[in-house]
Amino acid sequence: MSALLRPSTVDEVVDLLARNPEARLISGGATLVAMMNARLAAPEVLVSLAGVEELHGIRTLRGGGLRIGAFTRHRETATSSLLHGPLAVLPAAASRIANATVRNMGTIGGSIAFADPGLDYPPALVAANAEIEIASKTGRRRVAASDFFVDWYTTALVEGEVVTAVELPPPGDGDGVYLKHARVSGDYATASVAISVRFENQRRSLRVAVGACGPKPLFLDEVNALLSVRDDAGAIAQAGELLQSIADPIDDVRGSAAYRLALIPRLLGAALGEALGRTGMAHV
Numbered sequence: 658m659s660a661l662l663r664p665s666t667v668d669e670v671v672d673l674l675a676r677n678p679e680a681r682l683i684s685g686g687a688t689l690v691a692m693m694n695a696r697l698a699a700p701e702v703l704v705s706l707a708g709v710e711e712l713h714g715i716r717t718l719r720g721g722g723l724r725i726g727a728f729t730r731h732r733e734t735a736t737s738s739l740l741h742g743p744l745a746v747l748p749a750a751a752s753r754i755a756n757a758t759v760r761n762m763g764t765i766g767g768s769i770a771f772a773d774p775g776l777d778y779p780p781a782l783v784a785a786n787a788e789i790e791i792a793s794k795t796g797r798r799r800v801a802a803s804d805f806f807v808d809w810y811t812t813a814l815v816e817g818e819v820v821t822a823v824e825l826p827p828p829g830d831g832d833g834v835y836l837k838h839a840r841v842s843g844d845y846a847t848a849s850v851a852i853s854v855r856f857e858n859q860r861r862s863l864r865v866a867v868g869a870c871g872p873k874p875l876f877l878d879e880v881n882a883l884l885s886v887r888d889d890a891g892a893i894a895q896a897g898e899l900l901q902s903i904a905d906p907i908d909d910v911r912g913s914a915a916y917r918l919a920l921i922p923r924l925l926g927a928a929l930g931e932a933l934g935r936t937g938m939a940h941v
């Protein structure tokens with residue numbers, strides 16, 4: 658039997674983690690409870706984040722950026738009207754997570770802390786240029802989403818730290834698209850592509866990230882620069898090859914490594930077409 662501690666502030670959470678190094682945080686419990694039921698985890702102490710008011714909900718910050726509290730459930734992110742324009746990539750990804758039951762239960766903080774490479778949020782957060790806010794006894798720090806995901810099931814989090822929020826730049830003009838290829842609706846991704854396209858002063862800038870084709874989202878400045886100015890078939894093929902060259906896909910029940918590699922340019926072309934078609938900002 659695990660002891661369940663119920664702090665109500667972030668300060669209390671990080672105090673409890675510092676005093677109980679063996680404690681495990683629990684948010685929605687979608688993954689952790691399944692692991693406990695399967696006897697893959699048996700934490701003696703659980704620190705629940707459910708009662709920490711600060712971690713709940715999505716709000717606009719002074720300056721126009723957005724803050725998604727770590728305990729915000731996938732359903733709220735999937736349906737938020739605040740996440741529009743280039744940030745629409747996030748509700749698009751959240752709405753493709755599993756099924757309604759998991760979306761009602763799971764939270765953005767729990768999802769990214771677990772960092773399964775097949776998750777839907779990581780590529781969407783990298784494409785949206787998000788920052789992850791992390792708290793510990795020594796204060797708060799922020800890490801770019803592109804640096805937060807480090808390796809298979811490994812993030813920039815260290816012992817005693819808790820994800821408190823995801824922060825996003827002001828929405829602005831543009832669009833966000835998330836395309837997920839899965840064996841069946843509700844399954845984890847075999848491969849996915851997230852695109853966030855932003856228009857400022859008649860110029861378009863684009864960020865692309867690929868999910869489920871390596872230990873962390875694939876992301877290259879060179880690809881973003883290329884697709885910001887070109888969207889012809891040659892540019893898509895070139896961008897696809899660049900992303901394939903940094904991929905490290907595995908063979909598993911969701912698809913072979915070769916199949917995952919082949920999906921990258923196809924999903925990229927389709928996602929780009931969707932984003933630019935909807936906004937009328939294609940160059941060709």
Ligand SMILES: Cc1cc2nc3c(=O)[nH]c(=O)nc-3n(C[C@H](O)[C@H](O)[C@H](O)COP(=O)(O)OP(=O)(O)OC[C@H]3O[C@@H](n4cnc5c(N)ncnc54)[C@H](O)[C@@H]3O)c2cc1C
Binds near residue numbers: 690727767770814
């Ligand atoms: C059947 C099923 C299908 C799924 N399908 C998909 C899918 O298609 N796509 C997808 O993206 N996801 C999928 N998931 C994962 C789902 O999105 C979970 O919500 C997510 O993995 C964990 O979120 P949670 O809030 O439930 O975290 P929990 O289960 O509570 O915690 C998960 C881990 O994160 C740690 N943790 C929790 N919160 C924090 C925090 N704030 N800071 C630091 N560490 C923290 C916990 O200690 C634990 O190790 C699926 C899950 C299940 C059970």
